[in-house]
Amino acid sequence: xxxxxxxxxxxLALPASSVLACASCGCSLNTDIGTQGMGMSGGWTLDVRYDxxxxxxxxxxxxxxxxxGVNAASPSAEVENFTQNNYLTASLDxxxxxxxxVTTILPYIMRTHSTFGSDDGISGPTNASNPSSNAYLSQASxxxxxxxxxxYFGFAEEKDWGFQFGVKxxxxxNSQTVVNNGGSLQxxxxxxxxxxxxxDVIIGAYKFGxxxxxxxxxxxxxxxxxATVKPTDVPVTIxxxxxxxxVGSSYRPGNAANLNLGVNYQGFEKxxxxxxLNMLNKKVDSGTAADTLSTGGVLAYITxxxxxxxxxxTQLYVNVQLPIYQNVNGFQLVPSFVASVGxxxxx
Numbered sequence: 001x002x003x004x005x006x007x008x009x010x011x012l013a014l015p016a017s018s019v020l021a022c023a024s025c026g027c028s029l030n031t032d033i034g035t036q037g038m039g040m041s042g043g044w045t046l047d048v049r050y051d052x053x054x055x056x057x058x059x060x061x062x063x064x065x066x067x068x069g070v071n072a073a074s075p076s077a078e079v080e081n082f083t084q085n086n087y088l089t090a091s092l093d094x095x096x097x098x099x100x101x102v103t104t105i106l107p108y109i110m111r112t113h114s115t116f117g118s119d120d121g122i123s124g125p126t127n128a129s130n131p132s133s134n135a136y137l138s139q140a141s142x143x144x145x146x147x148x149x150x151x152y153f154g155f156a157e158e159k160d161w162g163f164q165f166g167v168k169x170x171x172x173x174n175s176q177t178v179v180n181n182g183g184s185l186q187x188x189x190x191x192x193x194x195x196x197x198x199x200d201v202i203i204g205a206y207k208f209g210x211x212x213x214x215x216x217x218x219x220x221x222x223x224x225x226x227a228t229v230k231p232t233d234v235p236v237t238i239x240x241x242x243x244x245x246x247v248g249s250s251y252r253p254g255n256a257a258n259l260n261l262g263v264n265y266q267g268f269e270k271x272x273x274x275x276x277l278n279m280l281n282k283k284v285d286s287g288t289a290a291d292t293l294s295t296g297g298v299l300a301y302i303t304x305x306x307x308x309x310x311x312x313x314t315q316l317y318v319n320v321q322l323p324i325y326q327n328v329n330g331f332q333l334v335p336s337f338v339a340s341v342g343x344x345x346x347x
Contacts, residue, residue, distance in 0.1 A: 041346070042095055043094070044093065046344070046347070047089075047090070047091040049087075050086070050089075050340065050341055050342065051338060051339070052087075052339050053084075053338040054335055055084075055085070055332075055335045056083075059328050059333070059334045060073065060328070061327060067079050067128060070331045071125035071126070071127060074293075077294070078115060078117060078118040078294065079125075080113075081114035083114075083333055084112045087109055087110075089108070090106050091103055091104065100151065102151070103149050103150075104146065106143060106146045106171075108141070108143055111138075111140050111194070112137070113139075113188070116131040116132065117133070117135035117136070117181065118134060120133045133182030135181040136178045136180040136186065140176050140193075143171060144195055145168050145169060145171055145172045145196060146169045147169075149166030149167075152165075160209050161206060162205070163204070164203060164204035165202070165204075166201070169199060170198060173195055174196065174234065175187075175235040177237065187238030190234055190285075197233075197234070197251065198228045198232060198251075199230035200226050202226045204222060205222070205223055206223075219262065219263050220263075220264070223257075223258065223260075225255070225257045227255040228252055228253055228255060231252035233250050238289075242289055250287035250288045251285070251286075254286070256281065257281045257282075258280050258281075263276075271306060271307075273306050274307070274319075275302070275305075276319075277300065278321060279301075280298070282296045282297060295332075297326070298327045299328075300323070301321040301323055301324065302321075303320065304319070305317065305319035306318055314344070315344045317341070317343075321338035323335070
């Protein structure tokens with residue numbers, strides 16, 4: 001049935017605000033499958049996805065920049081080396097097949113971060129040849145922040161559009177510390193912790209259907225906004241370390257908006273190719289413990305992908321996000337691509 005084929009095709013992941021430390025961080029593929037057509041039949045769906053991205057390119061505004069370029073532009077600014085992110089995300093979705101559904105999303109994050117630090121007042125501008133005393137290498141793994149997102153799609157008989165409403169909970173650890181290059185203990189940047197410590201609200205809307213005058217081409221679209229409503233200070237252990245260096249303890253992650261547009265071709269029996277345009281606008285982090293220089297920005301990705309229908313209830317999918325526009329605040333690390341593979345089972 002053509003409508004069911006569309007539901008499977010539209011279920012390919014769409015970006016949304018995820019565990020984002022900065023505008024260019026964090027895989028942003030959305031597993032809220034009900035907003036993309038999978039919510040048309042009642043019951044449960046389990047989605048398990050693996051994402052990988054290596055942020056290893058220094059970027060300023062819309063262009064790449066060298067370490068020496070950062071030093072020249074802002075001698076006191078931090079110069080980062082790389083951030084390797086790997087995510088294993090489980091999503092459990094339920095809907096009644098009539099009007100409403102809910103998705104619970106829980107990521108397991110594996111992250112390695114290296115920075116040459118910022119000017120410590122002793123060694124001068126920092127780079128690979130001259131790391132400061134606050135340079136460090138950190139490694140962390142554990143659960144991130146959980147999302148619970150409900151949706152209502154009872155407005156139309158076709159159930160092809162609806163609204164989202166949900167919350168992000170502070171389930172991820174935000175108290176990681178590390179021994180720096182100078183041998184002292186310091187807190188990992190709050191934007192690089194496994195969790196933000198904040199409670200956020202999420203609202204959105206989605207629509208999917210068939211392109212008029214075509215038989216095999218479908219479309220899907222989603223807009224989503226995530227805003228912090230209950231920020232928290234960094235944990236006491238980190239606040240104490242910050243105070244020793246004249247840094248405060250308040251932290252509020254920047255709000256984020258996503259717009260995602262996609263098409264898919266359903267002329268094959270089992271294979272469904274897709275192409276998406278994914279856009280993210282994230283505001284700068286704020287607070288006395290935040291990096292208020294090098295967070296936030298505007299990103300756009302083109303994302304080819306495919307879904308393969310193994311059975312009527314099981315699908316495999318793959319996506320590769322390729323940046324076509326990156327405009328970041330300050331000096332940030334950006335990836336060359338984001339790769340994702342996953343499996344989805346309806347029961």
